[in-house]
Amino acid sequence: xxDPGTTIEEAAWLxxxxxxxxxxxxxxxxxxxxxxxxxxxxxHLNESPYPPSPRAIAAAxxxxxxxxxxxxxxxxxxxxAIAARTGVPAARIVFGVGSDELINVIAEMSLKxxxxxxxxxxxxxxxxxSTRLQGAVPVRVALDRDGAADGAALAAAVDARTPLxxxxxxxxPSGGMMSGAALDAVVDGxxxxxxxxxxxxxxxxxxHAGGPDVLARLARRxxxxxxxxxxxxxxxxxxxxxxxxxxxxxxxAEGLRRAKMQFNVTAVAQAAALAAYADxxxxxxxxxxxxxxxxRLGDGLRALQLRVYPSAANFLSxxxxxxxxxxxxxxxxxxxxxxxxxxxxxxxxxxxxxxxPADTDAVLDALPAALQGTPR
Numbered sequence: 059x060x061d062p063g064t065t066i067e068e069a070a071w072l073x074x075x076x077x078x079x080x081x082x083x084x085x086x087x088x089x090x091x092x093x094x095x096x097x098x099x100x101x102h103l104n105e106s107p108y109p110p111s112p113r114a115i116a117a118a119x120x121x122x123x124x125x126x127x128x129x130x131x132x133x134x135x136x137x138x139a140i141a142a143r144t145g146v147p148a149a150r151i152v153f154g155v156g157s158d159e160l161i162n163v164i165a166e167m168s169l170k171x172x173x174x175x176x177x178x179x180x181x182x183x184x185x186x187x188s189t190r191l192q193g194a195v196p197v198r199v200a201l202d203r204d205g206a207a208d209g210a211a212l213a214a215a216v217d218a219r220t221p222l223x224x225x226x227x228x229x230x231p232s233g234g235m236m237s238g239a240a241l242d243a244v245v246d247g248x249x250x251x252x253x254x255x256x257x258x259x260x261x262x263x264x265x266h267a268g269g270p271d272v273l274a275r276l277a278r279r280x281x282x283x284x285x286x287x288x289x290x291x292x293x294x295x296x297x298x299x300x301x302x303x304x305x306x307x308x309x310x311a312e313g314l315r316r317a318k319m320q321f322n323v324t325a326v327a328q329a330a331a332l333a334a335y336a337d338x339x340x341x342x343x344x345x346x347x348x349x350x351x352x353x354r355l356g357d358g359l360r361a362l363q364l365r366v367y368p369s370a371a372n373f374l375s376x377x378x379x380x381x382x383x384x385x386x387x388x389x390x391x392x393x394x395x396x397x398x399x400x401x402x403x404x405x406x407x408x409x410x411x412x413x414x415p416a417d418t419d420a421v422l423d424a425l426p427a428a429l430q431g432t433p434r
Contacts, residue, residue, distance in 0.1 A: 075191050091395065099420055101411040102397040104230065104373050106294040108347070110330065111340040114295065117333035121326045129325035133302075136332045140302065143335075144273060150305040152314040153323045157259050157286045157301040160314070161224075162188045164284065164303075167317040168222040168253050169194040176215045177224040178207040180231060180401035182257065185224045200403075202240075205232025205367040205375065209240035213247025223248050226257040227272070228264050231399045231409040233369025238270040250281030253310070258285055259301075260371040262292035266345040267370035273304065282310050289327075291372060292341060293334040298327040348372050351412045358422040362429075367407075375399070375409045378429065382408045388428035394420055 067077050088105065091098035109115070137148035154160035161184045169175055171193030177185040179198030186196040199215050202208045207225045216223060225244050227236035236244075241256075248254045256272055258264065265271075276283050288301035300323050305311040334340070355374055356366045365377040378385055382398040382405060389396055394417075399407040410421060 073191075075193050079187065079190060085397075086395065094393075096393055098393045098395065099413060099417050100395055101413050101417060101421070102395045102409075103296075104291065104371070104411050105296050106291065106344065106348075106372065107411075107413045107417065108294055108344055110294040111334045111337040113337045113340070114293070114330040114334035118298070118326050118330040121329035124325060127325070128321050129323060129328060131320055131322075133323055133328050136302075136328050136335070139332060139335055140304075144304060146273070146304045150308060150311045152303045152305065152311050152318070153328075154301050154303070154318060155322050156290055156299045157182075157257065157288045158184055159318065159322060160286055160301055160303050161185060161255075161257070162191075163314055163317045164222070164253070164255055165189055165192050165194075167313045172219070173222070174217065174220045175222045175224070176212055176220055178212065178226060178229060180399050180404060181207070181224070181226050181229055182259070183400075189222075201229065201232060201234060204234050205229060205369075206234030206236050206240065207244075209236060209243035209245075210247065212244050216248055216252055220252055222253050222255065224255050224257060226259070227269070228260045228369065228371040230259075230371065230373070231397065231407070232367050232375050233371045233373055233409075234367060235264050235267065235269045235370040238275070241270055241272060241275045245275050245279050245283075248281065250279075252281060254279065254281065254283045256283070256285050259288045260291055261287050262341065262345060263348065263372055264370045266349060269370055276306065279306065282306055284310050284314075289331045289334060292344060293331065294344065295327070295330055295334060298324070298330055300327040300331050348412050351415060351418050354415075355410065355412065355418045355421065358418070359425075362422075362426060373409055373411045375407055378406050378408055380406060380429065382406055385425075385428045389421075389424055392420075392424045392428070394424055396421075 088100045091100050133153045137151045141148040165188035169192040173194040174197050175189040175194050176197045189196040197215050199211045207229050283306040285304040290296040359366045359376050367375040386398050397409045
């Protein structure tokens with residue numbers, strides 16, 4: 059039994075990389091908040107406020123009858139559907155337990171101690187965490203003024219010790235989407251010896267907002283690349299944890315398959331994702347609804363004289379001009395849960411998930427009072 063007085067920094071059986079990580083922080087989920095005595099609005103996890111397609115729910119229920127069998131390790135039917143729509147062969151599509159697992163596997167297969175991994179910052183925290191777990195050095199590249207990943211700056215940060223570069227578009231927590239020129243800069247500027255990963259967790263929202271076609275730009279790249287996408291966001295399947303990697307060649311796909319867990323994506327998740335992917339009308343209705351509320355929330359925040367970051371995702375970020383933590387806590391006291399950027403260089407920014415119309419109303423009603431008394 060471990061001595062109860064031992065701290066995690068003193069645990070000899072932990073690797074130095076794990077001991078050096080910041081303390082684990084688990085955000086409250088919708089299920090936890092639902093047990094509160096008063097109604098709570100979960101606008102802090104970038105979830106969909108809408109349920110999945112009815113076709114996805116029916117497919118998941120049908121898959122429950124075969125839970126005595128292991129799932130298809132290659133997600134064959136789903137891979138075929140995605141291949142037909144994207145043009146990426148099914149053999150070059152690899153699935154994971156959300157994008158999180160795939161990011162971790164990419165770091166495991168690409169990084170060794172002392173290597174450098176270039177990534178935008180602030181962005182999805184898993185890039186930096188997975189880099190540190192491999193004993194590699196994260197290189198943070200600042201976002202552009204509108205909160206998008208800076209393609210030219212990412213490429214310029216690469217050196218001979220950099221086997222891996224991440225870019226994310228649209229980018230959390232800001233919502234900024236890379237322009238075609240920014241994508242060209244990173245696609246053409248990252249050396250052919252370096253793996254370029256473009257995380258499109260919010261792909262469907264970005265395309266709905268008129269964003270550039272990432273796969274089309276990557277088609278001319280001579281070096282290795284991977285595009286990450288997920289069913290957690292636009293397809294409303296966050297609870298089933300399924301994401302996928304579109305790989306530039308069979309080599310990247312084989313590397314992922316060698317490093318990932320064998321039976322990682324459940325049969326229920328595969329069945330639901332396949333049905334959701336086929337229900338394009340439901341996807342369009344979800345994207346339209348999110349875009350409407352995003353615009354309405356943005357207009358309301360600007361009417362409060364706040365700087366709103368351009369967003370093509372299912373969330374908005376705003377610069378409050380005052381420390382975000384007290385405002386976030388004041389909103390939580392009113393049953394509205396949002397997120398700050400959790401970045402030492404951005405202490406006045408707040409991120410708000412796009413919810414239902416009633417959620418938008420609640421935020422706009424509560425925010426002026428939450429801002430009162432906070433010194434500017």
